[in-house]
Amino acid sequence: MEKEITIYDIARELSISPTTVSRGLNNHPAVNKSTKQKIFDAAAQMGYRSNAFASNLRKKRTNTIGVIVPLLNSNFQSSVMAGMEKVANEAGYNLIISQSLENAQKEIANARTMFESRVDGLLVSVAYDTENIDHFEPFFSKGIPLLFYDRVPEHKQCTSIVINNIQAAHKATTHLLEQGCQRIIHISGNHRINVYKDRLKGYKYALMDHNIASREDYIIETDLSEKAGEEAVQKILEMDPRPDGIFVANDNCAVSCIKALKQAGIAIPDDIAVVGFNNDPITRIIEPNLTSVNYPGYEMGEVAVRSLINYLDGVSDVSITNTITLNSELVVRESSQKKEKAKARLA
Amino acid sequence: MEKEITIYDIARELSISPTTVSRGLNNHPAVNKSTKQKIFDAAAQMGYRSNAFASNLRKKRTNTIGVIVPLLNSNFQSSVMAGMEKVANEAGYNLIISQSLENAQKEIANARTMFESRVDGLLVSVAYDTENIDHFEPFFSKGIPLLFYDRVPEHKQCTSIVINNIQAAHKATTHLLEQGCQRIIHISGNHRINVYKDRLKGYKYALMDHNIASREDYIIETDLSEKAGEEAVQKILEMDPRPDGIFVANDNCAVSCIKALKQAGIAIPDDIAVVGFNNDPITRIIEPNLTSVNYPGYEMGEVAVRSLINYLDGVSDVSITNTITLNSELVVRESSQKKEKAKARLA
DNA sequence: TTGTATGCGTTATCAA
DNA sequence: TTGATAACGCATACAA
Numbered sequence: 096m097e098k099e100i101t102i103y104d105i106a107r108e109l110s111i112s113p114t115t116v117s118r119g120l121n122n123h124p125a126v127n128k129s130t131k132q133k134i135f136d137a138a139a140q141m142g143y144r145s146n147a148f149a150s151n152l153r154k155k156r157t158n159t160i161g162v163i164v165p166l167l168n169s170n171f172q173s174s175v176m177a178g179m180e181k182v183a184n185e186a187g188y189n190l191i192i193s194q195s196l197e198n199a200q201k202e203i204a205n206a207r208t209m210f211e212s213r214v215d216g217l218l219v220s221v222a223y224d225t226e227n228i229d230h231f232e233p234f235f236s237k238g239i240p241l242l243f244y245d246r247v248p249e250h251k252q253c254t255s256i257v258i259n260n261i262q263a264a265h266k267a268t269t270h271l272l273e274q275g276c277q278r279i280i281h282i283s284g285n286h287r288i289n290v291y292k293d294r295l296k297g298y299k300y301a302l303m304d305h306n307i308a309s310r311e312d313y314i315i316e317t318d319l320s321e322k323a324g325e326e327a328v329q330k331i332l333e334m335d336p337r338p339d340g341i342f343v344a345n346d347n348c349a350v351s352c353i354k355a356l357k358q359a360g361i362a363i364p365d366d367i368a369v370v371g372f373n374n375d376p377i378t379r380i381i382e383p384n385l386t387s388v389n390y391p392g393y394e395m396g397e398v399a400v401r402s403l404i405n406y407l408d409g410v411s412d413v414s415i416t417n418t419i420t421l422n423s424e425l426v427v428r429e430s431s432q433k434k435e436k437a438k439a440r441l442a
Numbered sequence: 443m444e445k446e447i448t449i450y451d452i453a454r455e456l457s458i459s460p461t462t463v464s465r466g467l468n469n470h471p472a473v474n475k476s477t478k479q480k481i482f483d484a485a486a487q488m489g490y491r492s493n494a495f496a497s498n499l500r501k502k503r504t505n506t507i508g509v510i511v512p513l514l515n516s517n518f519q520s521s522v523m524a525g526m527e528k529v530a531n532e533a534g535y536n537l538i539i540s541q542s543l544e545n546a547q548k549e550i551a552n553a554r555t556m557f558e559s560r561v562d563g564l565l566v567s568v569a570y571d572t573e574n575i576d577h578f579e580p581f582f583s584k585g586i587p588l589l590f591y592d593r594v595p596e597h598k599q600c601t602s603i604v605i606n607n608i609q610a611a612h613k614a615t616t617h618l619l620e621q622g623c624q625r626i627i628h629i630s631g632n633h634r635i636n637v638y639k640d641r642l643k644g645y646k647y648a649l650m651d652h653n654i655a656s657r658e659d660y661i662i663e664t665d666l667s668e669k670a671g672e673e674a675v676q677k678i679l680e681m682d683p684r685p686d687g688i689f690v691a692n693d694n695c696a697v698s699c700i701k702a703l704k705q706a707g708i709a710i711p712d713d714i715a716v717v718g719f720n721n722d723p724i725t726r727i728i729e730p731n732l733t734s735v736n737y738p739g740y741e742m743g744e745v746a747v748r749s750l751i752n753y754l755d756g757v758s759d760v761s762i763t764n765t766i767t768l769n770s771e772l773v774v775r776e777s778s779q780k781k782e783k784a785k786a787r788l789a
Numbered sequence: 790t791t792g793t794a795t796g797c798g799t800t801a802t803c804a805a
Numbered sequence: 806t807t808g809a810t811a812a813c814g815c816a817t818a819c820a821a
Contacts, residue, residue, distance in 0.1 A: 152815090461817085
């Protein structure tokens with residue numbers, strides 16, 4: 096391990112003060128052009144690299160953004176990360192990423208680590224079983240900006256970036272109704288989580304708006320896994336009269352439903368129409384292609400980091416306590432478009 | 443922004459020296475049990491948090507691992523990230539992640555950032571158009587461990603974690619041959635990249651081992667995108683005699699091929715059998731389900747970080763200059779299993 | 790078992 | 806436009 100070059104070495108080399116070297120390297124306006132040039136040249140020639148720790152220690156700023164995500168390996172979350180990384184990188188911020196693995200205890204530990212790492216700001220999508228957000232209290236009390244996205248806590252007033260899940264689910268359900276569906280199942284995720292709670296609401300509101308009473312046995316709460324899809328289909332097939340539409344709260348589970356339904360000899364969409372949520376690439380692979388709500392993950396990541404950085408730079412005047420809602424739209428594909436005769440039969 | 447508590451504050455509070463506080467917090471053995479307890483209690487009560495920068499500045503170590511990845515939002519890479527994060531987190535390391543976006547220039551910039559961030563070690567999967575690895579020279583000369591995974595450079599002797607792509611491709615091609623295929627196309631990625639180069643080799647070797655001459659027009663070099671799959675299929679359908687097997691270097695493109703083939707009325711696998719690479723979840727969604735080489739991304743991520751940390755801790759004696767090869771196996775599904783009569787017809 | 794003194798590399802403050 | 810000095814918070818060599 097050879098010796099690291101410091102601004103003192105450069106200063107000595109050029110017979111100027113370390114202060115001037117520091118200023119020169121940081122492009123301070125009050126430094127003579129030619130001096131600045133000499134400094135840059137010497138730095139490059141001597142193989143200098145700035146020491147971020149010394150700088151951070153002094154400036155009390157890390158240029159680092161923390162991210163706590165439930166699971167990295169999902170299409171949605173990895174798209175979000177990609178968007179976040181792009182903006183952060185362009186703005187000169189580092190991204191420290193950790194996963195809670197859908198476990199509140201891990202999330203608490205991660206939050207502590209992020210706090211100790213002194214991130215300038217934190218982006219969080221909460222774990223499946225996170226009950227409260229006390230573990231983020233240190234961030235609030237220290238005034239470190241904290242921004243939730245996608246899975247956001249309900250009870251606290253905190254900045255969050257979301258889509259309008261109620262509206263999106265309302266559209267999805269309405270679409271099924273317009274296709275002639277009369278007995279629509281909703282396969283939902285954990286109702287404690289805002290996104291699934293809201294999707295359920297949107298489903299109910301849509302039924303209500305069409306003067307259809309929602310039935311408890313038509314609402315199936317699951318973990319949205321593949322297995323859950325198969326099990327839900329079993330239940331559905333035993334119902335009499337048989338449901339004619341399913342709105343599933345994510346694509347993975349919706350695809351699993353379609354596979355199970357096809358195996359049981361059910362025609363999709365004519366016997367049962369299916370709509371998913373997320374617009375993952377698999378929607379275009381399953382047959383029939385899955386109608387789904389487009390969820391702009393990449394864009395959400397971009398917006399999240401941009402908002403945070405704007406706040407850190409003091410650019411955004413708006414209070415940090417608010418909600419940013421991204422647009423989402425229903426992408427209609429074959430899995431939900433009943434043929435006219437099917438519609439007629441149902442009518 | 444209230445004042446941060448430091449070890450000096452704790453020391454003053456307890457009327458002991460900062461040195462003892464520092465030792466106590468770090469669980470130094472030579473500190474009185476009760477003193478230690480007092481220190482911990484005071485720290486907790488006063489809301490102390492250690493300052494990693496001051497500590498790093500002193501220790502010249504960051505407990506941070508850098509990762510440069512081509513694109514975050516692919517099934518394979520996000521699985522790798524998930525595995526990396528898990529191990530790093532458990533070992534108390536932070537992960538700084540950046541994407542090259544398949545662009546050598548970005549990769550160079552990222553490498554510089556990682557270097558300036560003084561990561562303890564770096565994990566890299568190189569970009570599509572990375573021609574050389576001069577930009578990692580600073581790491582080599584400073585003795586910072588650098589470990590390549592998946593996409594590894596060829597010309598330099600450097601530590602890398604890979605699967606045996608030649609062997610895997612050999613198995614895949616042999617499987618097609620055993621199904622009775624006689625005219626097997628290989629849709630490949632950029633030949634400059636080790637993984638695609640090796641898969642091509644494995645394909646050629648397998649043909650050779652069955653005394654079949656490989657034909658240049660049967661090897662289609664693409665970017666493995668969906669579009670590339672469609673275009674390749676157009677070419678294939680114009681060939682006379684028509685090929686009866688396709689080995690594609692990734693699943694995404696393989697799925698796109700299957701879709702295009704089906705649209706053209708080709709029966710899979712009986713007219714043309716298809717094998718992919720990666721064993722992405724989509725292999726189980728496309729119909730027929732896609733035969734593919736299982737590529738253990740999560741495991742690769744775990745192994746990569748574990749190796750790096752072992753080296754950093756001085757646990758592993760083995761030279762850092764070597765190669766770790768993970769196992770991979772062929773997962774046979776419907777897309778390649780010709781029915782007996784199809785096999786017979788071909789025989 | 791505890792304490793004193795010092796340095797890690799940078800930047801803010803004040804002065805020139 | 807430049808410089809001297811101190812401070813950021815911690816960990817360690819050395820001393821007690």
